[in-house]
Amino acid sequence: MIKNKIAKFLTKTLTKLGFVNHYIHHVSGPNDRLILNGKYDEEYPFVNTLFNTMSGTITLGEGVIFGHNCMVITGKHNYESKDIDILRNDVPQGRDIVIGDATWIATGAMIMGGVTIGKHCVVAAGAVVTKDVPDYSFVAGIPAKVIKKI
Numbered sequence: 001m002i003k004n005k006i007a008k009f010l011t012k013t014l015t016k017l018g019f020v021n022h023y024i025h026h027v028s029g030p031n032d033r034l035i036l037n038g039k040y041d042e043e044y045p046f047v048n049t050l051f052n053t054m055s056g057t058i059t060l061g062e063g064v065i066f067g068h069n070c071m072v073i074t075g076k077h078n079y080e081s082k083d084i085d086i087l088r089n090d091v092p093q094g095r096d097i098v099i100g101d102a103t104w105i106a107t108g109a110m111i112m113g114g115v116t117i118g119k120h121c122v123v124a125a126g127a128v129v130t131k132d133v134p135d136y137s138f139v140a141g142i143p144a145k146v147i148k149k150i
Contacts, residue, residue: 025066029053029075038062038101046070049105056095056113064099067107067125072097074113100135120150 025046027034033053037060049070051058056074074095095113099105103117106125117123118135127144136150 025049025051027051027053029055033057033074035059056097059096059098061099061101061103061119063102064105065103066105067109069107070105070109070111072099072105072111122150 025048028050030053033056034051035057039062046066047068047070049066049072052071052073052075054075058072058074074097097111097113098116099111100117100119100121102119103121103123105111105123106127108126109123110128111117111123112128112130115129115132117129117133118137120136121133122138123129123133123144124138124140124147126142127140128142129139130143133139133144133146137146138148138150139145140147
């Protein structure tokens, strides 16, 4: 118990000093748009995953796991109008992401807004998912494509 308290104190202190804590995640946007179904262990969260909820909700099924430095990004800037400040004008909704039960998102993968990843899938390291992924699929590449069925 004391060991856990010391570890948490050091983690918070080092993070404030600018060191990266590889065992926490970050939500950019409204926190209530990150929906976790199932029980997730607070001691081993989403290992430095960025959840961008600026343009939609992100729903994780039960038992979804992430490798280090993944990005789940609903955000999209409205770049089509010349009359707006592109930096401050996000599309506010409609780019929801759903990740099914028991899916593994490997290190460095990116999941872009508006996709559904089925249950029991594997997204390879470094893959960029731009389209829906059917259940029991292994996807890889940029953009990610189904390599094989599991």
